[in-house]
Amino acid sequence: MEKEIVIVGAGSAGLMLSIELARRGIHSTVYERKRRVDDGVEKASGILSKNGLDRMELEYRTSIINDLYGADIFAGNEKLAVMAKSVVAYVVDRKKFINLFYSAAKEAGVDVLLGRELNRETLVDMAGRGDKIIVGADGALSHVASAFGFPPIHRFVLTYKAEFDGALVEDPKKVGVYVGERYIKGFFGWMVPYGKSIAEVGIGIDSSAKKSSAVVFDSFLKNSSISNIISGSRKIAGHASIIPLEVRKKTVLGNVMLLGDAAGQVKATTGGGIIFGILCAKIAAESIAKKLGGREPLGEYERRWRALYGADLKMHNMIHSYYSFLNSIGPRNSGYFIKFLKALGVGEFLSKHGDMDSPKAMLKRVFIRK
Ligand SMILES: Cc1cc2nc3c(=O)[nH]c(=O)nc-3n(C[C@H](O)[C@H](O)[C@H](O)COP(=O)(O)OP(=O)(O)OC[C@H]3O[C@@H](n4cnc5c(N)ncnc54)[C@H](O)[C@@H]3O)c2cc1C
Known part of the structure; x- marks a missing residue:
């Protein structure tokens, strides 16, 4: 059975995942509760390492405000x-930055549905039908995590x-x-x-x-x-x-995965979560592609991202x-x-x-x- 990919949250992690899936020929739908992806993003700063940005494989230069040494x-x-x-790093304009992801996702044919909050009942109903992979990229206070009983972040x-x-x-x-x-x-x-x-x-x-x-x-x-x-x-x-401030103890349960801040993929030293969220989105896309191809269970996402970045996050x-x-x-x-x-x-x-x-x-x- 062909599975539909539902991504909850059009932050950098959720949108990066949708772009990476599209690069692999997989369609996804992103649900975002805000009416614009850049609403309220100025609440957070944007200091991002040059190395991390280069690994994103998206043109980011137009969002740079300042160079940091x-x-x-x-x-x-x-x-x-x-x-x-x-x-070593750039200060980026968070509004411009998130719009880069939004434009790239739209160009890649992703359906980004704005003003569409997914509540607990809808999420549980979607998962119950068994024809979807649901990804919670819905931020620090993830609804997806609580709706599906993931271990809490304290x-x-x-x-x-x-x-x-x-x-x-x-x-x-x-x-x-x-x-x-x-x-x-x-x-x-x-x-x-x-x-x-x-x-x-x-x-x-x-x-x-x-x-x-x-x-x-x-x-x-x-x-x-x-x-x-x-x-x-x-x-x-x-x-x-x-x-x-901590990595969630589990990030895959059945056909539900967590990504970015929802998974606690954040550096405890600075609170910076964009680069790790983006890098983990690439791993999530690879795991979803393999799951759809019947080549590995979704749980491999958990093993892979922890193998690559778990030690760094622990050291932070x-x-x-x-x-x-x-x-x-x-x-x-x-x-x-x-x-x-x-x-x-x-x-x-x-x-x-x-x-x-x-x-x-x-x-x-x-x-x-x-
Ligand atoms: C003050 C401050 C400074 C920071 N500085 C930096 C920094 O310098 N560098 C750095 O790397 N990181 C920084 N961060 C952290 C960074 O902002 C986050 O790590 C990053 O935004 C996480 O991306 P995300 O996509 O996982 O989640 P988010 O950006 O939080 O996106 C989640 C999205 O999900 C949507 N959503 C939530 N619930 C639902 C629902 N039920 N249905 C539909 N949509 C939903 C939200 O509206 C939101 O758009 C900072 C954070 C703060 C607060």
């Missing part, structure tokens, strides 16, 4: 500077971010990362330059903190390292949002635990910790070998120095 990581009164010789980061026009950005080629108690408890704060005079500032806090991210954001802005950048600027708009989780460590030792000691890293040459190492997606690749370089 490195980062300044602040803790206590210290700063660890990382600066590569060439571009840890989330609550975020708040805003843009500041007329800011004073010292070096627009560098992101600012702020960790430890002096700046923020829990996750981290960031400053993403769009250029010399526009910066995005944001924070994330662990959902278990039971605090308002908007309130924590306001106190973060009072920190001198941030107030120096934004003083005299105009706050454009503020947005709160949510990021899953391990590195994330250093945020709690920096919080627990207080501002002065977190400053000493940064000093210690500097003395070890960590700044130089990251400048030369840093990989914002793959700690596994960086670790390899520690042992196999060229």
Whole structure:
């Protein structure tokens, strides 16, 4: 029996899957609850590694706002500077970026149905007929996951971010990362330059903190390292949002699969989920094609994506635990910790070998120095 492919969610993961399926001659239908794919996407930032974007196999250059070469990581009164010789990442305009996927999907003949929310009853009914493969690419609070009884995700980061026009950005080629108690408890704060005079500032806090991210954001802005950048600027708009902080324990049940944020395919260090969502979409397309050809069960998707990216996502989780460590030792000691890293040459190492997606690749370089 020919199976219909239903993708829930027209985010980057769901649309990438539909494009990859079309590249293999497989038709799919994407259901999206919003009336436009770019509605509300400005709630999230867009820092994406150049390597990751190149692997997407979609032309992305028109969405670039700024080139990034490195980062300044602040803790206590210290700063660890990382600066590569060439571009390592881009700041992308999220509205333009998601529209690239939408146009490519439409061009490939995918049916993208906008303003069509799939509720629990419809999803269960669709699955019950047995003639469909359903893919939940429906974001951090996935309805598909809860409708089909996937193990829940317990840890989330609550975020708040805003843009500041007329800011004073010292070096627009560098992101600012702020960790430890002096700046923020829990996750981290960031400053993403769009250029010399526009910066995005944001924070994330662990959902278990039971605090308002908007309130924590306001106190973060009072920190001198941030107030120096934004003083005299105009706050454009503020947005709160949510990021899953752990990989879901299972991502395939019967004919239902999860992808992207719904699967927790997110870096726990930064909350970045676009590149891993896209890479896993490619694996999902391959697995669906093999399932339709009777060559392997759908569960192979789970095995494959974990084999390729599971270790990296775990390592991001391990590195994330250093945020709690920096919080627990207080501002002065977190400053000493940064000093210690500097003395070890960590700044130089990251400048030369840093990989914002793959700690596994960086670790390899520690042992196999060229
Ligand atoms: C403040 C912030 C900053 C971030 N910064 C970065 C960054 O710099 N780099 C990076 O890589 N990532 C970043 N992220 C994470 C990134 O935004 C997500 O990982 C990415 O958007 C996930 O893509 P997705 O397609 O899995 O899900 P989403 O983009 O969430 O898309 C899911 C879609 O499903 C739709 N949907 C949900 N339920 C239903 C339903 N029942 N029926 C139909 N449609 C439905 C939604 O409307 C939505 O369009 C950030 C996130 C936040 C909040």
